[in-house]
Amino acid sequence: xxxxxxxxxxxxxxxxxxxxxxESKGGPFAALVVYDGEVIARGxxxxxxxxxxxxxxxxxxxxxxxxxxxxxxxxxxDIYTTCEPCPMxxxxxxxxxxxxxxxxxxxxxxxxxxxxxxxxxDEFPLxxxxxxxxxxQILRDEAYVAFREWMNKSDKxxx
Numbered sequence: 001x002x003x004x005x006x007x008x009x010x011x012x013x014x015x016x017x018x019x020x021x022x023e024s025k026g027g028p029f030a031a032l033v034v035y036d037g038e039v040i041a042r043g044x045x046x047x048x049x050x051x052x053x054x055x056x057x058x059x060x061x062x063x064x065x066x067x068x069x070x071x072x073x074x075x076x077x078d079i080y081t082t083c084e085p086c087p088m089x090x091x092x093x094x095x096x097x098x099x100x101x102x103x104x105x106x107x108x109x110x111x112x113x114x115x116x117x118x119x120x121x122d123e124f125p126l127x128x129x130x131x132x133x134x135x136x137q138i139l140r141d142e143a144y145v146a147f148r149e150w151m152n153k154s155d156k157x158x159x
Contacts, residue, residue, distance in 0.1 A: 001037065001078070009034055009080045010104060017057070017082040020044040027115060031057040031081040033065035033074060033098070040077070041065035057081060058089040062096050072159060074098040083110050086117045087124075095159075 009032055016030035026045035033041040043060030047053055058081050066072055074096045083105040085093055093101060107117060119132070128135040150156060 005037065006080075006102060009039070009078075010082075010102060012039070013080045013082050014104060016042060016044055025049045026055070028113075029057040029081070029083050031061040031079060033061050033077050033079055035065070035069070035074075035077045040068045054088065056086065056089050058085055059092055062092055066096070072096075078102065083107070083115075086110075086115075087120045 013030045013032050016032075017028050020026055020030060021028045026047050026049055029045040031043045032039050041061045041064035043057045043062070043064060045057045046055040046060060058079065061079065061081075062074065065074055065077060069077075075098075077096075077098045079093060079098050079101045081089075081101065081103045084103045084107045085101065086107070110116070111118065123131050128137075
């Protein structure tokens with residue numbers, strides 16, 4: 001893909017993020033999913049307008065793109081996002097397996113305007129009991145039964 005085309009897609013994402021701010025639908029974030037040189041999905045941050053903490057632009061775009069493709073992976077797709085993905089979006093991107101991600105603003109730019117994810121990154125290496133939201137394991141043996149059933153399933157779809 002040419003630099004001109006990449007810039008065109010990023011400019012479209014940037015305009016979408018600005019419209020999202022003007023329309024008060026959510027934060028100043030937008031994302032596009034491009035397949036074979038065509039935009040197949042668009043997403044904006046809809047956290048506050050939908051009361052959904054997972055409604056980040058990348059997540060919204062990934063969900064719509066997967067529906068459009070009829071697939072749970074974005075093989076051969078590129079994601080254009082107006083900001084370096086947060087930890088949640090980065091995880092979703094890796095699960096979706098696009099070909100590439102292009103971003104404009106950095107996580108530091110986002111932190112400077114009040115969208116600071118540093119506290120999440122800081123939580124990852126902590127022992128579960130020391131995290132801000134403590135995590136306590138219970139009923140592992142009972143829950144592991146489903147894992148054994150999955151391992152033995154002959155028609156499972158791996159991902």
